[in-house]
Amino acid sequence: MxxxxxxxxxxxxxxxxxxxxxxxxxxxxxxxxxxxxxxxxxxxxxxxxxxxxxxxxxxxxxxxxxxxxxxxxxxxxxxxxxxxxGDAGPRLVLAMKPGGDGGGLLPAMLAAYEREPGALPVEMLLGYGADRALREGRADAALLYTPRQDVTGLATEELLREPQVAVLPRGHRLAGRAEVSMADLDGEALPRAPYGRAGPDGLQISDGGQLMQLIALGRAVAILPASMRGLLREDLTAVPVRDADPTTLVLAWPETSRSRALAAFVRSTTTVAADFTASHLR
CATH class of the missing domain: 1.10.10.10 (Winged helix-like DNA-binding domain superfamily/Winged helix DNA-binding domain)
Structure with missing residues (x-):
């Protein structure tokens, strides 16, 4: 054919x-x-x-x-x-959404990889379509959150498990709570679909900045990994959702890859993630 x-x-x-x-x-x-x-x-x-x-x-x-x-x-x-x-200057391309490194893993990941023999320069591809960039061959690896992002057909290594928070405008009826439940959010516009698909009121959500603007306007509420709290605007707040399933940060790459440079990146990244988790459990 x-x-x-x-x-x-x-x-x-x-x-x-x-x-x-x-x-x-x-x-x-x-x-x-x-x-x-x-x-x-x-x-x-x-x-x-x-x-x-x-x-x-x-x-x-x-x-x-x-x-x-x-x-x-x-x-x-x-x-x-x-x-x-086949480029004259080979490199390793890592795709991720802004702030999508579990709250600060990326610097340690890059530093650990640089110490690996034969490490390539790492180029960052930032955007809200990291899984798509990986499948389309524009990236060699991606930091993704499951189950929010589809990793079917990809090789993955689990890095971190995170609780989730509800991102709300500061004037929201639930903003002062110590925690909320999913039932508390009934009736709220929750754009759970991947960005780019129809959001609340049929709007197209193309990136995280647009989502944050919709939340600030009181037109949406988002459930996001807890590490995203550090990136919120001043007019937004985050409240833990006690019964929301945790989300998992994974490193994903094509199952068919035979790249030694990528294998070294996976190895160093998983070591960094294990050390990060152990330090936060002490």
């Missing part, structure tokens, strides 16, 4: 319309139709049922739609990682 043909099929499968798919791909409709027919002959199955009025997916087409997108993303990620590995 050629990746180009797979991309053509995915465009049609998502649009269920050859004309719109051709337009989105920037090609004419007849070559697109021929490419889909070649793909069906190669696979020996019918992917699309076509009539003069509609296009529908067959069971085989639904399967390829579900799995083909991940396959194309994996190929694209492999290309990016290969190109970066």
């Amino acid at each position: 050629e990746t180009r043909e797979l991309g053509y099929f995915l465009a049609v499968a998502r649009e269920l319309h050859f004309g719109r798919a051709a337009e989105s791909l920037g090609i004419a409709q007849p070559p697109l139709s021929r490419a889909i027919s070649r793909l069906e002959r190669r696979l020996g199955v019918t992917l699309l049922e076509r009539t003069s009025r509609r296009v529908t997916l067959t069971p085989a087409g639904e399967t390829l739609l579900a799995e083909g997108g991940a396959a194309l993303e994996a190929v694209a990620a492999a290309v990016r990682r290969t190109r970066r590995a």
Whole structure:
């Protein structure tokens, strides 16, 4: 199967319309139709049922739609990682959201890694799509919080477990409490979905700054790892949520990686995290 043909099929499968798919791909409709027919002959199955009025997916087409997108993303990620590995100045790219290092692990992590033989320069990729950057091949490793972020298909090492807090405006009815329960937050706008998806009132939450602004305006409440308290604006406060499941900070990387530099980074990072946890338990 050629990746180009797979991309053509995915465009049609998502649009269920050859004309719109051709337009989105920037090609004419007849070559697109021929490419889909070649793909069906190669696979020996019918992917699309076509009539003069509609296009529908067959069971085989639904399967390829579900799995083909991940396959194309994996190929694209492999290309990016290969190109970066061949750069004249190799480096290790670590993705994380701002403040997403468990309350200060990062300096010790970087210092420990620098002492490893053959350590590469570490480039930071900061943003609220660290898991996506890792899957797309733009990063070699990422600091992620589970279960909030999906680590399916990634290798992971647990670093820290943290309680969670409710981030509230200072004038909120619960702001003075020593702790709250999830039941206390019933009726509040809790944007639990990953950033970028619909938030309260249908708003698109694109980054943490926007989320904090919504909280300050009284339009949202967020449940976040306790270590985020040190990054809050002065008009916000954090109250422990006694019955919220703890969140876990993990170091994640591609399961298929064979990088010695990355292996050294994982090793040094887990040692730092273990020492950090032990010191806070004394």
